[in-house]
Amino acid sequence: MPVHATMEERVFAEGDGKGTARMERLGAEESGTEQARRTDGSGPKQAAAAPAGSEAADAAEAPEAPVKPEAVVAAEEMDKPEALGRLEAAEAPEAMSTPAATDISEAPEALRQPEAAETAPAVRIAVRALAEYACRSGSIETGFRSLTSLTEGTRIHKAVQAEYGEGSEREVFLRMELALGGVEWTVEGRCDGLLAAEGGPVIDEIKSTSGRLEDLGGEGHRVHWMQARGYAYIYAMQQGLERMDVQLTYVQADSGAVFRIRRSFGLNELREGMFWMLEQYAPFARMLRRHRLERNASLERLEFPFQGFRPGQRKLSAAVYKTLEDKGGLFAKAPTGIGKTMSVLWPAVRALGTGAASRLFYLTARTTTRTAAEDAVRRMEEQGLKLHAVTLTAKEKICLQETVSCRKEDCPFADGYYDRINGAVLDLMEHETLMTREVIERYALKHRVCPFEFSLEAAYASDAVICDYNYIYDPKVSLKRFLAEQAKGTALLVDEAHNLPDRARSMYSAELDKAPFLALQRAYKGLSAGLSAAAKGVNAAFIALRKEAEAGAAAGEGGLRPAGPGAYVSEAPPQQLLESVHAFIAQAEPHLAAGGDEGGAETAALLLEAYWAAKAFAAAGEWMDERFVAMAELARGGVKARIMCLDPSRLLQQTGKAYGGRVFFSATLSPLPFYMDQLGAMEEDRSLTLPSPFGREQLEVRLVPLSTRYADRGATLKPLARLLLEAVREKGGNWLAFFPSYAYMNALYEQLLLELNPGSAAALPDGAEAGEAGADSVKASGTNPAEGSSEQEEASGGKNPSGQEEASGDKGSVLHAEGEAADAREPAEEALFPARAGSGGKERGLRLRLQRPDMDEEARDRFLAAYQPPEPGGDALLGMAVMGGIFSEGVDLAGERLEGVAVIGVGLPQLGPERDLLAAYEKKQGRSGFDYAYVYPGISKVLQAGGRLIRSESDTGVLLLVDDRYMQPRYQRLLPEEWRREGEA
Structure with missing residues (x-):
């Protein structure tokens, strides 16, 4: 089979109609196992035990929706917030021991409601996600959030764990199963440490922060206590313990300073905490389960929502389904007017019911194509489809205020947001399926929540998300980090894919201007010697860059060479500038985490803007290889540096690999080999070219x-x-x-x-x-x-x-x-x-x-x-x-x-x-x-x-x-x- 073989060669070879035949029998000829899994929520018997650090164990700590409770506080950097949880019948990772049984006699009345066994939801949720959902409170905070903890946090965790004494264990996987409140719960996760102590084992939960330890007030955050107590309850039930000690270990990321708090809890107190968290989450779990049953039943009945297929539509639909089933890639060139949107969405939606996909992302470059996707979902809803689909709209467009300001002092939709968001999401998803911008705005007004953040919350729990490319492909957009665990079951449907290469070049490129750093050097001279010196270092690197460009141009040699009026280019990274940028970031982070407003609001805003520009530039420097170039742009009194992505294909490919299926489609993927190269096609990916259906x-x-x-x-x-x-x-x-x-x-x-x-x-x-x-x-x-x-x-x-x-x-x-x-x-x-x-009617206006x-x-x-x-x-x-x-x-x-x-x-x-x-x-x-x-x-x-x-x-x-x-x-x-x-x- 040739590399990048066409779909005709791989699926539709003469005499092989398997792809089309599969689409004709979707929902009608499924195995008994698949049918049972959809109707009663059961799956393979929960197994017991994967070693800590395994892929299965890792997955347990990354369920679906985002939470930013007040307790995640000054920061997402305290080990990124996780998701609302996930509802699925997937095989669980193996536990270190027999799952803990539990006594439900002490459960609140709301959790002891009976429910028919055949409809009882089966919920698998991480302890951390459960704690973060239950403990959400407070307002949206616009303060500084460091993004260093994903890598730095791992390093800090390992450093703390390396100091554990003899007999202590690291990354201990825990799991319990219980039937409670009409829900079959599997609650699981990995505690950072199980310490050996004289009074008995101690659960240790490590949290890193770029903020000040003094700001913890000696108490720690409620969400962290509830997470650690959840681990302690599972372990105590497994081991038959009546009491356990729980420890929170906070580490300041920059200084390495450590602050520990240890408390002792009785079994009843631990049980009450666990039952309280489950009580908060149970209505959401029941809603998800009801929707899943309704959705799958509607998918079994869903026919193509038009009287017949246009020429080429059936072929494209079959190719899309086959691609998602195989977790592969498809590049489809289909002419305008063929009905591409429905030809792609219909089989993808059907794939949700057969397990070929667990979630869809329909990615677009423009509002007009987003509207076409909404119209297609609406058309299928008229045929009986029950699908949670949400459209994400840019914050600037959907903001309900005249001026975008996410400070709780300025925005009533940010003030107290987390006190109301769980109820808002539940209300929305119980009463709506297609959640367009207008629907999101209506419910946001009803519940007084930020419509942008609200739409993101809905997205984490939806079957389909209609949004811009950047929510998946742009490394600067935060949504993507919550999807890492779910990506394997998520299908990407990339509309008008010819737009993605240029958009991706922009996403992976970065620009840095000298002027803000000179201003910061002066502004912080008497306020922070370290920060002023770091800004001075960046400024000095810019001056050196200018001299290098001018010298290279004059001598006709050197690292930088002329590339146009005032522009100079090099294949080598701007090493001095990158080093100074990293030094500036290291100085700016703790300063920003502490408030960073000594110089007034204007200076603080300038510092924050320069910090994010520096972070983007440093990231581009990390990606830089032969597919990038560095540029210096000189103007009178100013210097700009750029790291420019020429070929985004490798980065697009790396991103796409994580997902369970990728369909790139457009009428203008022509010539097709060009776009397959640009979009990072893999050897096993397929292509499909359809002729125009019109005469x-x-x-x-x-x-x-x-x-x-x-x-x-x-x-x-x-x-x-x-x-x-x-x-x-x-x-x-x-x-x-x-x-x-x-x-x-x-x-x-x-x-x-x-x-x-x-x-x-x-x-x-x-x-x-x-x-x-x-x-x-x-x-x-x-x-x-x-x-x-x-x-x-x-x-x-x-x-x-x-x-x-x-x-x-x-x-x-x-x-x-x-x-x-x-x-x-x-x-x-x-x-x-x-x-x-006088034209006698022969001429038109x-x-x-x-x-x-x-x-x-x-x-x-x-x-x-x-x-x-x-x-x-x-x-x-x-x-x-x-x-x-x-x-x-x-x-x-x-x-x-x-x-x-x-x-x-x-x-x-x-x-x-x-x-x-x-x-x-x-x-x-x-x-x-x-x-x-x-x-x-x-x-x-x-x-x-x-x-x-x-x-x-x-x-x-x-x-x-x-x-x-x-x-x-x-x-x-x-x-x-x-x-x-x-x-x-």
Whole structure:
């Protein structure tokens, strides 16, 4: 079997219909074991005992949902908070001895409620998770949280354990089983130490913190006591002890100072503590169990939610299910309009019922594609599906306050948040299934809890999560650390996956500016000698970096070499800067943990911002290998350092390996080998390419050989404007025209105004002649491309540097992605040109609408709302947007809502040092550098834009591809078959 074999080769070889057949019998032909596991919650008999430190034992301490109780206090750094717990019938790790029995006669009445044996929930939960759920109280705190404890905490634990005396044990795994309150409980975990002492064994629980030990007040935190008491109760029941000592050992991470507190508890007191924690958690456990039974029953009945499959949908669905069943990877290129969202979500949801997956993450890059996923879930709910699915929305968007401030003094939704959150989550999940932004906001208002944190809480207990890529792939986003134990059963469904490589480059890159460290050096000079000196060290490293860059440029040698105006690059890490950054972090952490506000609020905010920037830069330094470069950017009086990721494939692959299945899908994974390389495909991963389900007769493709290169744009603006007007007037209806940049789009808009209103100079800049405005507006913020570069030769074979001119056309002005600065002379969002008097009804009026770079959701909705089926003889509509922007992906304008699409140019990204470095890197790997850095990302935007047109079997339309390069074989090969000229292969 070839490496990266296609799905057809692996699953759908002639005569092998196993993948499709499996989808046809889902829910109907399952084994008795699987059926029993879903209906009564039972699983394999709980085994007894894995050695401490084993994978099974490790898993016991990492259940599902996050908790940030007041007692986790100043910090998550005290061994990260765990999850709400998990409800499953998985085989438990082996215990060190026979599970403890327990006497339930002392249990609270709420825990002694009878429940039918066939519906009794089976709950396996870690002691730590149980304590953290039960003890949650207080407010959201915005104080400093160190992220060093995952590695540093492990080191500290081992150091303390190394000092244990003879007869003491480390990492002792404990487990008990009991039926209580209608729940079959398995409570388990590993205590850090079981100490041998004269008065009997002592449970030791170690907690590391970057805060001050004095802040503990000599008492320790309630959640830590309850966790340690939980271990003590299990051990006491196993050993028949009437009393046990419990010790909390707190270690200050930076100084190594140790503070110990020891207390003695009787068995009844330990039992009361355990029963109280179970009583708090029991309603949540029962809710999860009820939902699980309802969900699985609904999945057995769930059919494909449309009358039939479109061509290719069944094949894609079967491939997705097979991939999740095998815990593998799939790269699927499926044309727009095929119904990719449902084709992927439906089999993935079915996989939840068969055990092929335990949770789904539907990852997107844009709000529009998130909405499509919600709509698909809603459609399945109409068929009877019961699924807990939550959409995560960025904090800045979902915040209920006018200004985002998470201080309890400023926000009533943060004040007392943990006192109310358990009830809020329970209420939400008992009454809702599809938890969209609107639903989250409604319940957040009802319970007075922060909607962003609330949505995260719901996510940990949901079956499916719809969210941005960064919740899984960005190392700076905290959600991921709670998923480590669950990842093996979690399936990743990555929508519009062509966006992920560039997003990942951003995630794994980091930038650091000299200016804040100079300011901190001065601000803390009289306040903290150590912190001021550390900031001075970073400042000095920046000065040395500047000198190295200037010396290397002057001498033509050295570690740094010129890579563009004011930019210098090296494959070697900036060692001096990284060392000084680590020293700064070491000084800043204890200072921030102690408050860090001696210099006032503004200085404290500057310190915190510099700290996080330093942490990100240090992390990028740790990842740096041949796939990264270091850059220095010099400006008058300033220096910036960057560690830039050129190839994120290895890091994406490492992240993906942890998960139980990965499906990357898009209409524009073209060429597919390019995207498989970029996304970190593994040898055993599969690929699937589906043809368009629509006929050639539905789409009229017009290739227009009009140059849109930078050097030609001024001369071709007028014919381009007339071309668009003629097409719109000929066909009427609604049109979308896509451009490579805002500057080019605005220039064409001005030319359209001239064509529509001859003789008017209203839209022209002062002093401009008609016909010159477009060229001026394109060139206003750019410069002519350099001649004779190696990239030009590569793009053109040394004959015609066409590709490079396009790539550099918007240099210094506007990038293709939305959100960038637009041309200075911003046009109106909408303009109306009625039919001219005397046309005898032969001429339509025309409305123009423009995408703006600063569009909020209301403005975006307003833009799309204009695309309604036109009235007979009514005005035509021409919308103008940028390729790769919000209107080129995830927008479904089916039927008469869209008559035609024009794609102007071949979409090449903006020329710059970063793209040139990427091209050089790919060339060094033996690939076509210019294609990888410029052509392939550009054609992806073209395909996405053109894909807005034909969305169903009944759609028809006109596609204009405007650029003479579309006639070239290299571009023809990259176009879908139905877009090519007849006879092209």
